[in-house]
Amino acid sequence: MNLPEELKYTKDHEWVRFENGTATVGITEFAQRELGDIVYVEVETVGESIEAGEVFGTVEAVKTVSDLFMPLDGEIIEFNEELESSPELVNDSPYGEGWMIKVKVSGDLPSDLLSAAEYAELIGA
Amino acid sequence: MTDIIKKIQLNDLHIALGGKMVPFAGYNMPVRYSSDLEEHRTVREGVGVFDVSHMGEFMVKGPQALALIQKVTSNDASKLIAGQAQYSCLPNEEGGIVDDLIVYKFGEEEYMLVVNASNIEKDWNWINKHNDMGADLENISDSISLFAVQGPKAVEAVQALTPINLSEIKFYHFTVGEFAGVGDVIISGTGYTGAGGFEIYVKNKDAEKVWNAIFEAGKNWDIKPIGLGARDTLRLEMGYCLYGNDINDTTSPLEAGLGWITKFTKDFINSENLKKQKDEGVGRKLIGFVLQEKGIPRAHYPITNTGGEVIGEVTSGTISPTMGIGIGLGYLKSAYAAPGTEIEITVRNKNLKAKVEKLPLLKK
Numbered sequence: 001m002n003l004p005e006e007l008k009y010t011k012d013h014e015w016v017r018f019e020n021g022t023a024t025v026g027i028t029e030f031a032q033r034e035l036g037d038i039v040y041v042e043v044e045t046v047g048e049s050i051e052a053g054e055v056f057g058t059v060e061a062v063k064t065v066s067d068l069f070m071p072l073d074g075e076i077i078e079f080n081e082e083l084e085s086s087p088e089l090v091n092d093s094p095y096g097e098g099w100m101i102k103v104k105v106s107g108d109l110p111s112d113l114l115s116a117a118e119y120a121e122l123i124g125a
Numbered sequence: 126m127t128d129i130i131k132k133i134q135l136n137d138l139h140i141a142l143g144g145k146m147v148p149f150a151g152y153n154m155p156v157r158y159s160s161d162l163e164e165h166r167t168v169r170e171g172v173g174v175f176d177v178s179h180m181g182e183f184m185v186k187g188p189q190a191l192a193l194i195q196k197v198t199s200n201d202a203s204k205l206i207a208g209q210a211q212y213s214c215l216p217n218e219e220g221g222i223v224d225d226l227i228v229y230k231f232g233e234e235e236y237m238l239v240v241n242a243s244n245i246e247k248d249w250n251w252i253n254k255h256n257d258m259g260a261d262l263e264n265i266s267d268s269i270s271l272f273a274v275q276g277p278k279a280v281e282a283v284q285a286l287t288p289i290n291l292s293e294i295k296f297y298h299f300t301v302g303e304f305a306g307v308g309d310v311i312i313s314g315t316g317y318t319g320a321g322g323f324e325i326y327v328k329n330k331d332a333e334k335v336w337n338a339i340f341e342a343g344k345n346w347d348i349k350p351i352g353l354g355a356r357d358t359l360r361l362e363m364g365y366c367l368y369g370n371d372i373n374d375t376t377s378p379l380e381a382g383l384g385w386i387t388k389f390t391k392d393f394i395n396s397e398n399l400k401k402q403k404d405e406g407v408g409r410k411l412i413g414f415v416l417q418e419k420g421i422p423r424a425h426y427p428i429t430n431t432g433g434e435v436i437g438e439v440t441s442g443t444i445s446p447t448m449g450i451g452i453g454l455g456y457l458k459s460a461y462a463a464p465g466t467e468i469e470i471t472v473r474n475k476n477l478k479a480k481v482e483k484l485p486l487l488k489k
Contacts, residue, residue: 036156036157036160036161036354037160037161037162039162039421039444040419040420040421040444042473058473060421060444061161062161062162062354062358062443062444062446063156063161063354063357063443065421065423091160
């Protein structure tokens, strides 16, 4: 299972990449594998400030619909619009082209973000 | 005992094939092997195999066999000839449906009922309760494996395994004979995909041999194992009912669009009330719909008219892998049930435009 060391993870199976006060967020390889083919990603919260743990969008697989949770406090500044026409990018490249949102981080980071090793333990990888 | 998850005969083989096993109707079943969408395409365009051994099989024999079947089922089994099968349902006494099923006729005094896995115990008790005429009943569910070989290439892919001419088995007909070197195999022109093909009933002891032979023979046709995920999207494109979603103990066969298997040429459980319902008309109807904009309908989402008034509920929904749009089934007030009627599906907080469509939803 691919779990890049430089990323942080949540127990809701999201990953976070930090760059200059901006966080990029997506779902993990484990998550996309469990969900199966991703056919729709809906994020209509661009421009909104959302607290950690709140829903910022939904991801739909053929059989299931799942909420996407904010891993930290911040303002959603961008949605990966490639996903509108190519949601399968989430399956093909969960940590790369399949990223979902960029967030302008506000406040302190939640203390429950996981390291790659801690997340690996959570999913039994 | 209902909490125990049962294993089908080839459980370990499916795991070895990469199948993701999930509990379904009391059995661990392969939901997918690689990708729901790819598996769906394989069945629409080529050939794939489902292990649906969780399904239940009851044998009904003896001089009273037909009398019992006529009493508990809604379709008219007296019309069957030996070697023919019939889609039917078990009406309950309150206007709903105990289960839907297929009735196979082997001979004047020998029939097989194939029922949903989730309802095996319920159906068995129900049918026995109504067997006051004394037909011989046997539940052989735990000794039978069932493989659905489905797709336009199904016949050519497995023809080499049997001396029976598969292209001569008509839709909803079957034959019993040798297949993959095994005797007494039931080869049935049925399925739940609308893609053509067969369902093959074998004894558990022969299951692995037959499964492996099918994959060996089908290699040149790129035959693939298919999970229950694709089975659901395939049946929804056709508009076939799924028990527990689209029909249940409270939906009448007439509401569910199953009037064509509800025959008043005979008496059966609750036939008098259903006849009355047919004459008076039903208040709600199960319809198929197609979304006119992006989004995916799911079970229990509300259906509204274009004025926003709730007029029904989605019972099954998905994205159609073939058409790339949201499709579903749901109950609507009868006034809105005509094909072409504009409706809306409430997906989360938004109302998405949809249109009532004639079944099948997949247009050839």
